[in-house]
Amino acid sequence: MKKFINDVENVENEMLEGIVLAHPEYVNRIPGFDVLVRAEKKVGKVALVSGGGSGHEPAHGGFVGKGMLDGAVAGAIFTSPTPDQVFEAIKAVDAGKGVLLVVKNYTGDIMNFEMAAELAEAEGIKVANVVTNDDVAVEDSLYTTGRRGVAGTIFVHKIAGAKAETGASLEEVHATAEKVIANVRTMGVALKPCTVPAAGKPGFELSDEEMELGIGIHGEPGTERKPMQKADEIVDYLMSRILKDMNPKSGDEVAVMINGAGATPPMELYILNRRVSQILADKGVKVFKTFVGDFMTSIDMAGASITLLKLDNELKTLLLAEAETIALKM
Protein backbone atom coordinates (compact mmCIF):
# COMPACT_ATOMS: atom_id res chain seq x y z
CA MET A 1 0.00 0.00 0.00
CA LYS A 2 1.50 3.32 -1.08
CA LYS A 3 -0.24 6.39 0.24
CA PHE A 4 0.65 9.91 1.28
CA ILE A 5 0.00 9.29 4.96
CA ASN A 6 1.97 9.44 8.18
CA ASP A 7 0.67 7.34 11.08
CA VAL A 8 -2.36 5.42 9.96
CA GLU A 9 -4.19 6.48 13.12
CA ASN A 10 -3.85 10.17 12.30
CA VAL A 11 -5.12 10.16 8.73
CA GLU A 12 -8.51 11.71 9.40
CA ASN A 13 -7.20 14.33 11.81
CA GLU A 14 -4.30 15.40 9.59
CA MET A 15 -6.64 15.63 6.62
CA LEU A 16 -8.97 17.98 8.52
CA GLU A 17 -6.03 20.11 9.61
CA GLY A 18 -4.87 20.32 6.01
CA ILE A 19 -8.33 21.32 4.78
CA VAL A 20 -8.68 24.15 7.28
CA LEU A 21 -5.18 25.43 6.50
CA ALA A 22 -6.00 25.41 2.79
CA HIS A 23 -9.45 26.96 2.97
CA PRO A 24 -9.81 29.17 6.05
CA GLU A 25 -12.11 31.51 4.17
CA TYR A 26 -14.66 28.69 3.86
CA VAL A 27 -14.36 26.53 6.97
CA ASN A 28 -13.34 26.45 10.59
CA ARG A 29 -12.92 23.35 12.71
CA ILE A 30 -14.62 23.08 16.12
CA PRO A 31 -11.61 22.69 18.47
CA GLY A 32 -11.26 19.13 19.71
CA PHE A 33 -13.88 17.78 17.32
CA ASP A 34 -13.91 16.37 13.81
CA VAL A 35 -16.45 18.90 12.64
CA LEU A 36 -16.12 21.62 10.01
CA VAL A 37 -18.42 24.63 10.17
CA ARG A 38 -18.74 27.78 8.06
CA ALA A 39 -16.00 30.32 8.59
CA GLU A 40 -18.47 33.18 8.29
CA LYS A 41 -20.64 34.29 11.17
CA LYS A 42 -23.88 32.42 11.87
CA VAL A 43 -26.94 33.76 10.14
CA GLY A 44 -30.47 33.46 11.52
CA LYS A 45 -31.73 30.69 9.28
CA VAL A 46 -32.34 26.95 9.40
CA ALA A 47 -28.97 25.22 9.65
CA LEU A 48 -27.99 22.07 7.78
CA VAL A 49 -25.70 19.42 9.20
CA SER A 50 -24.55 16.36 7.33
CA GLY A 51 -21.65 13.98 7.54
CA GLY A 52 -20.58 10.43 7.61
CA GLY A 53 -17.37 8.50 7.46
CA SER A 54 -14.26 10.13 6.06
CA GLY A 55 -13.00 8.84 2.77
CA HIS A 56 -15.64 10.46 0.56
CA GLU A 57 -13.93 13.83 0.13
CA PRO A 58 -14.96 16.38 -0.87
CA ALA A 59 -18.09 15.08 0.83
CA HIS A 60 -19.08 16.38 3.23
CA GLY A 61 -16.74 19.13 4.50
CA GLY A 62 -16.25 20.37 0.95
CA PHE A 63 -19.89 21.36 0.85
CA VAL A 64 -19.88 23.54 3.97
CA GLY A 65 -20.54 27.14 3.03
CA LYS A 66 -23.08 29.62 1.79
CA GLY A 67 -25.92 27.96 -0.05
CA MET A 68 -25.17 24.45 1.21
CA LEU A 69 -24.21 22.97 4.58
CA ASP A 70 -23.55 24.75 7.85
CA GLY A 71 -21.70 21.86 9.43
CA ALA A 72 -20.15 18.57 8.36
CA VAL A 73 -19.12 15.78 10.72
CA ALA A 74 -16.25 13.48 9.77
CA GLY A 75 -16.14 10.03 11.27
CA ALA A 76 -13.27 7.59 10.99
CA ILE A 77 -12.81 6.37 7.42
CA PHE A 78 -16.01 4.74 6.16
CA THR A 79 -17.36 4.77 9.72
CA SER A 80 -20.33 6.80 10.90
CA PRO A 81 -19.36 9.60 13.25
CA THR A 82 -20.33 9.26 16.87
CA PRO A 83 -23.30 11.05 18.49
CA ASP A 84 -21.13 13.39 20.56
CA GLN A 85 -19.53 14.73 17.36
CA VAL A 86 -22.86 15.27 15.62
CA PHE A 87 -24.30 16.84 18.76
CA GLU A 88 -21.41 19.31 18.87
CA ALA A 89 -22.04 20.23 15.24
CA ILE A 90 -25.74 20.79 15.90
CA LYS A 91 -25.00 23.05 18.87
CA ALA A 92 -22.40 25.02 16.91
CA VAL A 93 -24.60 25.76 13.89
CA ASP A 94 -28.00 26.20 15.50
CA ALA A 95 -29.11 29.81 15.05
CA GLY A 96 -32.45 29.41 16.76
CA LYS A 97 -34.38 28.39 13.65
CA GLY A 98 -33.76 24.66 13.95
CA VAL A 99 -31.35 22.19 12.37
CA LEU A 100 -31.92 19.75 9.52
CA LEU A 101 -29.79 16.61 9.58
CA VAL A 102 -29.12 15.10 6.16
CA VAL A 103 -28.35 11.47 6.88
CA LYS A 104 -27.33 8.85 4.35
CA ASN A 105 -29.20 5.58 4.70
CA TYR A 106 -26.73 3.31 6.50
CA THR A 107 -27.46 1.57 9.77
CA GLY A 108 -24.60 3.28 11.59
CA ASP A 109 -25.32 6.77 10.28
CA ILE A 110 -28.98 6.46 11.16
CA MET A 111 -28.29 5.31 14.74
CA ASN A 112 -25.54 7.81 15.52
CA PHE A 113 -27.40 10.80 14.06
CA GLU A 114 -30.55 9.65 15.86
CA MET A 115 -28.75 9.53 19.19
CA ALA A 116 -27.31 13.01 18.54
CA ALA A 117 -30.75 14.38 17.69
CA GLU A 118 -32.03 12.97 21.00
CA LEU A 119 -29.24 14.78 22.82
CA ALA A 120 -29.96 18.05 20.96
CA GLU A 121 -33.69 17.89 21.56
CA ALA A 122 -33.02 17.37 25.25
CA GLU A 123 -31.22 20.74 25.10
CA GLY A 124 -34.20 22.40 23.46
CA ILE A 125 -32.82 22.54 19.90
CA LYS A 126 -35.39 21.79 17.21
CA VAL A 127 -34.03 19.02 14.99
CA ALA A 128 -35.51 17.44 11.89
CA ASN A 129 -33.88 14.80 9.74
CA VAL A 130 -34.06 13.37 6.25
CA VAL A 131 -32.56 10.12 5.06
CA THR A 132 -31.12 9.93 1.57
CA ASN A 133 -31.53 6.67 -0.31
CA ASP A 134 -30.90 7.37 -3.98
CA ASP A 135 -29.03 4.17 -4.88
CA VAL A 136 -31.17 1.94 -7.10
CA ALA A 137 -28.70 -0.97 -7.03
CA VAL A 138 -30.13 -2.50 -3.88
CA GLU A 139 -33.82 -3.12 -3.68
CA ASP A 140 -35.76 -1.34 -1.02
CA SER A 141 -37.64 -4.21 0.50
CA LEU A 142 -38.60 -5.82 3.76
CA TYR A 143 -35.55 -7.98 3.30
CA THR A 144 -32.93 -5.30 3.13
CA THR A 145 -31.95 -2.33 5.18
CA GLY A 146 -33.30 -0.21 2.31
CA ARG A 147 -31.57 1.65 -0.47
CA ARG A 148 -28.26 3.30 0.27
CA GLY A 149 -27.64 7.04 0.26
CA VAL A 150 -24.91 7.88 -2.24
CA ALA A 151 -23.90 10.76 -4.54
CA GLY A 152 -27.44 12.09 -4.94
CA THR A 153 -27.13 13.28 -1.34
CA ILE A 154 -25.21 16.25 -2.67
CA PHE A 155 -28.28 17.46 -4.54
CA VAL A 156 -30.06 17.49 -1.18
CA HIS A 157 -27.23 19.57 0.30
CA LYS A 158 -27.44 22.02 -2.61
CA ILE A 159 -31.19 22.39 -2.92
CA ALA A 160 -32.22 22.23 0.74
CA GLY A 161 -29.25 24.47 1.52
CA ALA A 162 -30.49 27.03 -1.00
CA LYS A 163 -33.99 26.81 0.45
CA ALA A 164 -32.63 27.55 3.93
CA GLU A 165 -30.85 30.66 2.63
CA THR A 166 -34.23 32.09 1.56
CA GLY A 167 -35.27 32.20 5.23
CA ALA A 168 -37.65 29.28 4.93
CA SER A 169 -38.86 27.49 8.06
CA LEU A 170 -37.50 24.14 9.22
CA GLU A 171 -40.68 22.46 7.96
CA GLU A 172 -40.27 24.04 4.51
CA VAL A 173 -36.58 23.14 4.25
CA HIS A 174 -37.45 19.62 5.40
CA ALA A 175 -40.16 19.32 2.74
CA THR A 176 -37.81 20.57 0.03
CA ALA A 177 -35.19 18.03 1.05
CA GLU A 178 -37.79 15.27 0.91
CA LYS A 179 -38.82 16.41 -2.57
CA VAL A 180 -35.25 16.03 -3.80
CA ILE A 181 -34.96 12.62 -2.16
CA ALA A 182 -38.16 11.47 -3.86
CA ASN A 183 -36.81 12.49 -7.28
CA VAL A 184 -33.13 11.53 -7.25
CA ARG A 185 -31.70 8.17 -8.33
CA THR A 186 -28.15 6.87 -8.65
CA MET A 187 -26.22 3.76 -9.59
CA GLY A 188 -22.51 3.11 -9.50
CA VAL A 189 -19.84 0.76 -10.79
CA ALA A 190 -16.28 0.04 -9.66
CA LEU A 191 -13.33 -0.96 -11.80
CA LYS A 192 -10.83 -1.17 -8.96
CA PRO A 193 -11.48 -1.46 -5.23
CA CYS A 194 -10.25 1.07 -2.70
CA THR A 195 -7.79 0.56 0.13
CA VAL A 196 -8.63 1.82 3.59
CA PRO A 197 -5.29 2.86 5.20
CA ALA A 198 -6.00 1.04 8.47
CA ALA A 199 -6.93 -2.16 6.62
CA GLY A 200 -3.78 -2.05 4.52
CA LYS A 201 -5.26 -3.91 1.61
CA PRO A 202 -8.07 -3.46 -0.93
CA GLY A 203 -11.58 -4.17 0.26
CA PHE A 204 -12.06 -6.87 -2.35
CA GLU A 205 -10.34 -8.32 -5.40
CA LEU A 206 -11.30 -7.48 -8.96
CA SER A 207 -9.44 -8.92 -11.87
CA ASP A 208 -8.46 -6.82 -14.89
CA GLU A 209 -11.39 -8.28 -16.74
CA GLU A 210 -14.10 -7.62 -14.18
CA MET A 211 -16.22 -4.77 -12.91
CA GLU A 212 -18.37 -4.55 -9.78
CA LEU A 213 -21.83 -3.18 -10.49
CA GLY A 214 -24.01 -1.61 -7.83
CA ILE A 215 -20.94 -0.60 -5.86
CA GLY A 216 -21.46 1.29 -2.63
CA ILE A 217 -19.41 4.26 -1.50
CA HIS A 218 -17.59 2.50 1.33
CA GLY A 219 -15.73 -0.03 -0.74
CA GLU A 220 -18.28 -2.66 0.17
CA PRO A 221 -18.79 -5.20 -2.59
CA GLY A 222 -21.53 -4.32 -5.02
CA THR A 223 -24.52 -6.29 -6.12
CA GLU A 224 -23.12 -8.01 -9.21
CA ARG A 225 -19.75 -8.81 -10.67
CA LYS A 226 -19.60 -8.89 -14.47
CA PRO A 227 -16.98 -9.07 -17.19
CA MET A 228 -15.66 -5.67 -18.19
CA GLN A 229 -17.51 -3.88 -20.98
CA LYS A 230 -17.07 -0.77 -23.07
CA ALA A 231 -18.07 2.53 -21.49
CA ASP A 232 -21.27 2.92 -23.54
CA GLU A 233 -22.46 -0.58 -22.61
CA ILE A 234 -21.83 0.11 -18.94
CA VAL A 235 -23.72 3.40 -19.13
CA ASP A 236 -26.57 1.72 -21.01
CA TYR A 237 -26.94 -0.78 -18.18
CA LEU A 238 -26.68 1.75 -15.32
CA MET A 239 -29.10 4.12 -17.05
CA SER A 240 -31.57 1.30 -17.71
CA ARG A 241 -31.67 0.60 -13.97
CA ILE A 242 -32.01 4.27 -13.04
CA LEU A 243 -34.62 5.05 -15.68
CA LYS A 244 -36.63 1.94 -14.84
CA ASP A 245 -36.92 3.20 -11.28
CA MET A 246 -37.41 6.85 -12.13
CA ASN A 247 -39.49 6.59 -15.28
CA PRO A 248 -39.11 10.14 -16.61
CA LYS A 249 -41.35 11.18 -19.49
CA SER A 250 -40.47 12.96 -22.69
CA GLY A 251 -40.36 16.67 -21.88
CA ASP A 252 -39.16 16.12 -18.30
CA GLU A 253 -36.05 18.00 -17.20
CA VAL A 254 -33.23 16.51 -15.15
CA ALA A 255 -29.97 17.42 -13.52
CA VAL A 256 -27.16 14.95 -14.15
CA MET A 257 -24.20 14.16 -11.93
CA ILE A 258 -21.34 11.98 -13.16
CA ASN A 259 -19.44 11.33 -9.96
CA GLY A 260 -15.93 9.91 -9.82
CA ALA A 261 -15.02 7.46 -7.07
CA GLY A 262 -11.59 9.03 -6.57
CA ALA A 263 -9.23 7.26 -8.95
CA THR A 264 -11.12 7.71 -12.21
CA PRO A 265 -9.76 10.48 -14.44
CA PRO A 266 -12.00 13.30 -15.71
CA MET A 267 -11.36 11.97 -19.22
CA GLU A 268 -13.37 8.85 -18.43
CA LEU A 269 -16.12 10.69 -16.56
CA TYR A 270 -16.71 12.81 -19.66
CA ILE A 271 -16.89 9.70 -21.87
CA LEU A 272 -19.57 8.36 -19.52
CA ASN A 273 -21.42 11.68 -19.67
CA ARG A 274 -21.51 11.60 -23.45
CA ARG A 275 -23.50 8.37 -23.45
CA VAL A 276 -25.76 9.57 -20.62
CA SER A 277 -26.63 12.66 -22.67
CA GLN A 278 -27.35 10.56 -25.78
CA ILE A 279 -29.68 8.25 -23.89
CA LEU A 280 -31.60 11.14 -22.35
CA ALA A 281 -31.88 12.92 -25.70
CA ASP A 282 -33.26 9.73 -27.24
CA LYS A 283 -35.93 9.71 -24.57
CA GLY A 284 -36.79 13.38 -25.05
CA VAL A 285 -35.60 14.16 -21.51
CA LYS A 286 -33.94 17.55 -21.31
CA VAL A 287 -30.68 17.93 -19.39
CA PHE A 288 -31.04 21.15 -17.40
CA LYS A 289 -27.60 21.06 -15.79
CA THR A 290 -24.68 18.62 -15.59
CA PHE A 291 -22.12 18.15 -12.86
CA VAL A 292 -18.99 16.11 -13.63
CA GLY A 293 -16.27 15.47 -11.09
CA ASP A 294 -15.33 13.86 -7.81
CA PHE A 295 -18.13 14.76 -5.40
CA MET A 296 -18.58 11.70 -3.20
CA THR A 297 -15.53 9.47 -3.56
CA SER A 298 -14.34 6.24 -2.02
CA ILE A 299 -10.71 7.13 -1.34
CA ASP A 300 -8.87 5.59 -4.28
CA MET A 301 -11.57 3.50 -5.91
CA ALA A 302 -11.61 3.52 -9.69
CA GLY A 303 -15.29 3.84 -10.48
CA ALA A 304 -18.14 6.20 -11.06
CA SER A 305 -21.81 6.74 -10.39
CA ILE A 306 -24.53 8.33 -12.46
CA THR A 307 -27.19 10.41 -10.71
CA LEU A 308 -30.35 11.83 -12.24
CA LEU A 309 -32.55 14.33 -10.45
CA LYS A 310 -35.99 15.04 -11.88
CA LEU A 311 -36.65 18.77 -11.69
CA ASP A 312 -39.60 21.08 -11.35
CA ASN A 313 -39.46 24.88 -11.40
CA GLU A 314 -38.73 25.22 -7.69
CA LEU A 315 -35.92 22.67 -7.80
CA LYS A 316 -34.45 24.34 -10.89
CA THR A 317 -34.32 27.73 -9.17
CA LEU A 318 -32.79 26.32 -6.01
CA LEU A 319 -30.29 24.22 -7.98
CA LEU A 320 -28.94 27.37 -9.66
CA ALA A 321 -28.89 29.47 -6.49
CA GLU A 322 -25.58 30.82 -5.28
CA ALA A 323 -23.21 28.45 -3.47
CA GLU A 324 -19.81 29.23 -2.03
CA THR A 325 -18.13 26.04 -0.82
CA ILE A 326 -14.74 24.41 -1.32
CA ALA A 327 -16.05 21.87 -3.81
CA LEU A 328 -19.02 23.58 -5.42
CA LYS A 329 -19.31 27.20 -6.42
CA MET A 330 -22.30 28.61 -8.26
Added chain:
Amino acid sequence: MATKAEVLDFVRIYGDKMAEHRQELTDLDQAIGDGDHGINMNRGFKAVDEKLPTFADKTIEEILKAVGMTLVSKVGGASGPLYGTAFLRAGASAKGKEALSDQDVILAFDEGVGGIQYRGKAVKGEKTILDSMIPAIDAMKRSISEGKSMTVALEEAEKAAWAGVEYTKTIIATKGRASYLGERSIGHQDPGATSMAYLFQAAREVAQKSGK
Protein backbone atom coordinates in the same frame (compact mmCIF):
# COMPACT_ATOMS: atom_id res chain seq x y z
CA MET B 1 -22.26 -14.29 40.80
CA ALA B 2 -19.81 -11.61 39.74
CA THR B 3 -17.75 -9.27 41.86
CA LYS B 4 -16.64 -5.82 40.77
CA ALA B 5 -13.12 -7.19 40.25
CA GLU B 6 -14.53 -9.83 37.91
CA VAL B 7 -16.51 -7.24 35.95
CA LEU B 8 -13.33 -5.21 35.49
CA ASP B 9 -11.44 -8.37 34.52
CA PHE B 10 -14.13 -9.17 31.93
CA VAL B 11 -13.88 -5.69 30.40
CA ARG B 12 -10.10 -5.92 30.24
CA ILE B 13 -10.08 -9.44 28.76
CA TYR B 14 -12.71 -8.55 26.14
CA GLY B 15 -10.64 -5.51 25.20
CA ASP B 16 -7.58 -7.76 24.79
CA LYS B 17 -9.59 -10.04 22.52
CA MET B 18 -10.71 -7.10 20.39
CA ALA B 19 -7.02 -6.26 19.92
CA GLU B 20 -6.07 -9.89 19.29
CA HIS B 21 -8.85 -10.46 16.74
CA ARG B 22 -8.76 -7.04 15.09
CA GLN B 23 -7.53 -8.40 11.78
CA GLU B 24 -9.91 -11.36 11.79
CA LEU B 25 -12.92 -9.12 12.40
CA THR B 26 -11.69 -6.68 9.76
CA ASP B 27 -11.28 -9.51 7.25
CA LEU B 28 -14.78 -10.82 7.98
CA ASP B 29 -16.14 -7.30 7.56
CA GLN B 30 -14.30 -6.78 4.29
CA ALA B 31 -16.08 -9.78 2.82
CA ILE B 32 -19.59 -8.51 3.47
CA GLY B 33 -19.16 -4.99 4.74
CA ASP B 34 -16.74 -2.12 4.53
CA GLY B 35 -13.93 -3.70 6.47
CA ASP B 36 -13.92 -1.55 9.59
CA HIS B 37 -15.44 -3.73 12.33
CA GLY B 38 -12.13 -4.95 13.79
CA ILE B 39 -10.57 -1.50 13.47
CA ASN B 40 -13.51 0.19 15.18
CA MET B 41 -13.95 -2.29 18.05
CA ASN B 42 -10.23 -2.23 18.77
CA ARG B 43 -10.17 1.57 18.80
CA GLY B 44 -13.16 1.63 21.18
CA PHE B 45 -11.67 -0.87 23.59
CA LYS B 46 -8.25 0.74 23.52
CA ALA B 47 -10.00 3.87 24.80
CA VAL B 48 -11.80 1.77 27.43
CA ASP B 49 -8.48 0.21 28.44
CA GLU B 50 -6.98 3.66 29.01
CA LYS B 51 -9.83 4.49 31.35
CA LEU B 52 -9.70 1.22 33.34
CA PRO B 53 -7.41 2.59 36.08
CA THR B 54 -9.99 5.29 36.83
CA PHE B 55 -12.69 2.63 37.31
CA ALA B 56 -11.15 1.23 40.51
CA ASP B 57 -13.42 3.18 42.84
CA LYS B 58 -16.53 3.20 40.66
CA THR B 59 -19.57 0.97 41.20
CA ILE B 60 -20.40 -1.84 38.78
CA GLU B 61 -23.18 0.36 37.37
CA GLU B 62 -20.77 3.23 36.76
CA ILE B 63 -18.15 0.95 35.23
CA LEU B 64 -20.52 -0.61 32.69
CA LYS B 65 -22.04 2.77 31.85
CA ALA B 66 -18.61 4.32 31.39
CA VAL B 67 -17.67 1.46 29.06
CA GLY B 68 -20.91 2.09 27.15
CA MET B 69 -20.33 5.83 26.83
CA THR B 70 -16.74 5.27 25.72
CA LEU B 71 -17.84 2.80 23.06
CA VAL B 72 -20.57 5.18 21.84
CA SER B 73 -18.07 7.99 21.48
CA LYS B 74 -15.10 6.03 20.12
CA VAL B 75 -16.34 3.14 18.01
CA GLY B 76 -18.69 4.78 15.55
CA GLY B 77 -20.46 2.93 12.76
CA ALA B 78 -23.27 0.64 13.77
CA SER B 79 -21.24 -1.24 16.40
CA GLY B 80 -20.70 1.87 18.54
CA PRO B 81 -24.37 2.60 19.21
CA LEU B 82 -25.19 -1.12 19.50
CA TYR B 83 -22.42 -2.25 21.87
CA GLY B 84 -22.54 1.12 23.63
CA THR B 85 -26.26 0.92 24.29
CA ALA B 86 -25.88 -2.70 25.45
CA PHE B 87 -23.29 -1.74 28.07
CA LEU B 88 -25.27 1.36 29.12
CA ARG B 89 -28.42 -0.72 29.66
CA ALA B 90 -26.50 -3.49 31.42
CA GLY B 91 -24.99 -0.84 33.68
CA ALA B 92 -28.38 0.65 34.49
CA SER B 93 -29.61 -2.79 35.53
CA ALA B 94 -26.75 -3.01 38.05
CA LYS B 95 -27.81 0.13 39.90
CA GLY B 96 -27.25 -0.15 43.62
CA LYS B 97 -25.56 -3.56 43.36
CA GLU B 98 -22.15 -4.11 44.93
CA ALA B 99 -21.87 -7.53 43.31
CA LEU B 100 -24.00 -9.36 40.76
CA SER B 101 -25.85 -12.54 41.68
CA ASP B 102 -26.42 -15.11 38.94
CA GLN B 103 -29.85 -13.56 38.34
CA ASP B 104 -28.31 -10.10 38.20
CA VAL B 105 -25.86 -11.30 35.55
CA ILE B 106 -28.71 -12.70 33.49
CA LEU B 107 -30.63 -9.45 33.88
CA ALA B 108 -27.61 -7.46 32.71
CA PHE B 109 -27.34 -9.60 29.57
CA ASP B 110 -31.11 -9.34 29.02
CA GLU B 111 -31.00 -5.55 29.29
CA GLY B 112 -28.00 -5.53 26.97
CA VAL B 113 -29.68 -7.53 24.24
CA GLY B 114 -32.84 -5.44 24.73
CA GLY B 115 -30.79 -2.30 24.14
CA ILE B 116 -29.35 -3.74 20.94
CA GLN B 117 -32.78 -4.73 19.66
CA TYR B 118 -34.18 -1.29 20.49
CA ARG B 119 -31.34 0.58 18.80
CA GLY B 120 -30.82 -1.67 15.81
CA LYS B 121 -34.39 -2.85 15.23
CA ALA B 122 -33.25 -6.30 14.17
CA VAL B 123 -34.51 -9.70 15.25
CA LYS B 124 -32.92 -13.14 15.24
CA GLY B 125 -32.17 -14.64 11.83
CA GLU B 126 -31.11 -11.47 10.04
CA LYS B 127 -27.41 -12.32 10.19
CA THR B 128 -26.41 -9.90 12.90
CA ILE B 129 -24.84 -9.67 16.35
CA LEU B 130 -28.14 -11.01 17.73
CA ASP B 131 -27.60 -14.40 16.10
CA SER B 132 -24.86 -15.25 18.56
CA MET B 133 -26.13 -13.15 21.47
CA ILE B 134 -29.69 -14.47 21.71
CA PRO B 135 -28.77 -18.19 21.58
CA ALA B 136 -26.00 -17.54 24.12
CA ILE B 137 -28.32 -15.83 26.59
CA ASP B 138 -30.96 -18.55 26.11
CA ALA B 139 -28.34 -21.23 26.83
CA MET B 140 -27.13 -19.36 29.90
CA LYS B 141 -30.67 -19.07 31.29
CA ARG B 142 -31.35 -22.74 30.61
CA SER B 143 -28.22 -23.82 32.47
CA ILE B 144 -28.94 -21.63 35.47
CA SER B 145 -32.54 -22.82 35.67
CA GLU B 146 -31.17 -26.40 35.65
CA GLY B 147 -29.18 -25.51 38.73
CA LYS B 148 -25.78 -25.40 37.03
CA SER B 149 -23.03 -23.01 38.10
CA MET B 150 -22.42 -19.70 36.36
CA THR B 151 -19.16 -21.09 34.97
CA VAL B 152 -20.99 -23.98 33.31
CA ALA B 153 -23.76 -21.61 32.19
CA LEU B 154 -21.20 -19.37 30.49
CA GLU B 155 -19.48 -22.36 28.90
CA GLU B 156 -22.86 -23.34 27.45
CA ALA B 157 -23.48 -19.74 26.44
CA GLU B 158 -20.17 -19.47 24.62
CA LYS B 159 -20.80 -22.74 22.80
CA ALA B 160 -24.23 -21.49 21.73
CA ALA B 161 -22.69 -18.20 20.63
CA TRP B 162 -20.20 -19.95 18.33
CA ALA B 163 -22.97 -22.18 16.99
CA GLY B 164 -24.84 -18.97 16.22
CA VAL B 165 -21.80 -17.61 14.42
CA GLU B 166 -21.69 -20.78 12.28
CA TYR B 167 -25.39 -20.38 11.59
CA THR B 168 -24.85 -16.84 10.27
CA LYS B 169 -22.78 -18.36 7.46
CA THR B 170 -25.85 -20.14 6.14
CA ILE B 171 -28.31 -17.27 6.05
CA ILE B 172 -28.89 -14.13 4.03
CA ALA B 173 -28.31 -10.76 5.64
CA THR B 174 -31.40 -8.59 5.90
CA LYS B 175 -29.94 -5.93 8.18
CA GLY B 176 -26.90 -3.74 8.03
CA ARG B 177 -24.36 -3.33 5.30
CA ALA B 178 -24.25 -7.03 4.47
CA SER B 179 -27.87 -6.81 3.34
CA TYR B 180 -26.77 -4.91 0.23
CA LEU B 181 -25.14 -8.08 -0.99
CA GLY B 182 -28.38 -10.00 -0.97
CA GLU B 183 -27.74 -13.65 -1.73
CA ARG B 184 -24.01 -13.02 -2.01
CA SER B 185 -23.97 -12.64 1.78
CA ILE B 186 -24.75 -16.33 2.15
CA GLY B 187 -21.66 -18.39 2.98
CA HIS B 188 -20.06 -15.54 4.92
CA GLN B 189 -19.64 -15.36 8.67
CA ASP B 190 -21.11 -12.25 10.28
CA PRO B 191 -18.47 -10.03 11.92
CA GLY B 192 -20.86 -8.62 14.55
CA ALA B 193 -21.97 -12.09 15.64
CA THR B 194 -18.28 -13.01 15.87
CA SER B 195 -17.24 -10.11 18.08
CA MET B 196 -20.25 -10.90 20.31
CA ALA B 197 -19.14 -14.55 20.60
CA TYR B 198 -15.74 -13.30 21.81
CA LEU B 199 -17.61 -11.32 24.47
CA PHE B 200 -19.10 -14.56 25.84
CA GLN B 201 -15.67 -16.14 25.57
CA ALA B 202 -14.27 -13.36 27.78
CA ALA B 203 -17.09 -13.84 30.29
CA ARG B 204 -16.52 -17.60 30.35
CA GLU B 205 -12.78 -17.14 30.94
CA VAL B 206 -13.40 -14.84 33.89
CA ALA B 207 -15.87 -17.29 35.42
CA GLN B 208 -13.47 -20.23 34.94
CA LYS B 209 -10.65 -18.28 36.58
CA SER B 210 -12.74 -17.76 39.71
CA GLY B 211 -13.72 -21.42 39.70
CA LYS B 212 -17.40 -20.71 40.09
